[in-house]
Ligand SMILES: Nc1nc2c(ncn2[C@@H]2O[C@H](COP(=O)(O)OP(=O)(O)OP(=O)(O)O)[C@@H](O)[C@H]2O)c(=O)[nH]1
């Protein structure tokens with residue numbers, strides 16, 4: 001496993017800080033594939049166990065029969081520098097796991113919402129969620145074989161996105177393509193940050 | 203398999219991480235760490251190379267110290283040990299209380315988005331991949 005420049009003896013100097021980006025979208029849209037395409041390692045998987053005492057059970061309409069639920073998250077790592085490590089988290093598919101989303105979205109730099117034009121509606125919950133939280137996001141249309149080709153402005157209109165939200169095509173299996181999506185997201189988030197700062201200053 | 207078990211030391215770790223019923227036993231039934239919050243991306247490093255002589259530590263504590271000879275996030279520790287994040291938080295709390303690990307919480311972004319230089323560093327880092 002490549003831990004890049006962050007590999008060093010324990011206790012030597014300050015630790016880097018970590019930042020995260022979320023990869024969201026409907027079931028089977030390519031979230032894990034995209035995480036794997038740009039990460040240093042194969043996607044890792046971790047689990048959160050939701051117990052009755054841990055989280056308000058009220059939020060869990062539909063799963064009352066269970067007192068514990070396990071939610072799996074895939075994630076990957078990119079070591080940017082000695083003092084910066086980027087983590088990419090694929091969000092759990094089912095929207096009933098909002099508690100995990102909230103934890104993941106807290107402090108996230110931004111999110112990629114993957115969309116499949118054959119099932120465009122599957123990404124509505126993700127878009128609603130990030131819009132509601134003010135998390136910067138871009139929509140990446142994953143190009144599956146056999147999918148009817150839409151123009152990006154058609155997707156933009158169908159998703160009822162704010163005009164500023166970038167919509168791009170991607171192939172989540174390709175590193176270069178996934179990289180481009182992430183760079184688009186970061187540039188967009190940076191612009192938003194600047195705009196918010198200016199608005200706050202006025 | 204990559205991502206885990208690429209050294210003998212980590213295979214040992216995996217042998218000691220059990221199935222889903224284990225977590226409760228591992229923490230002695232505790233749901234909360236004695237100290238710390240441990241975000242998924244809090245970074246952890248061990249302050250010592252060997253804790254074999256410390257009393258009151260379980261094999262999972264020792265395994266975490268072994269893993270954290272390099273800098274790992276809470277999420278990575280959980281993935282490598284195949285334990286739920288909540289369980290790992292409890293174990294890390296025990297280790298932090300004894301100063302056996304050093305923890306760096308993620309960049310505070312509650313006030314909005316981080317500095318421009320962070321964005322630039324990430325963009326440049328991605329371009330260089
Ligand atoms: N043609 C094509 N196939 C893709 C692309 N991205 C992912 N796939 C395939 O789609 C399938 C699902 O991809 P995953 O990455 O597992 O999707 P996911 O969003 O993580 O799925 P869940 O976690 O189950 O919701 C896999 O068989 C991928 O190989 C893409 O850009 N183009």
Ligand SMILES: [Mg+2]
Nearest residue numbers: 031032074090
């Ligand atoms: Mg997946």
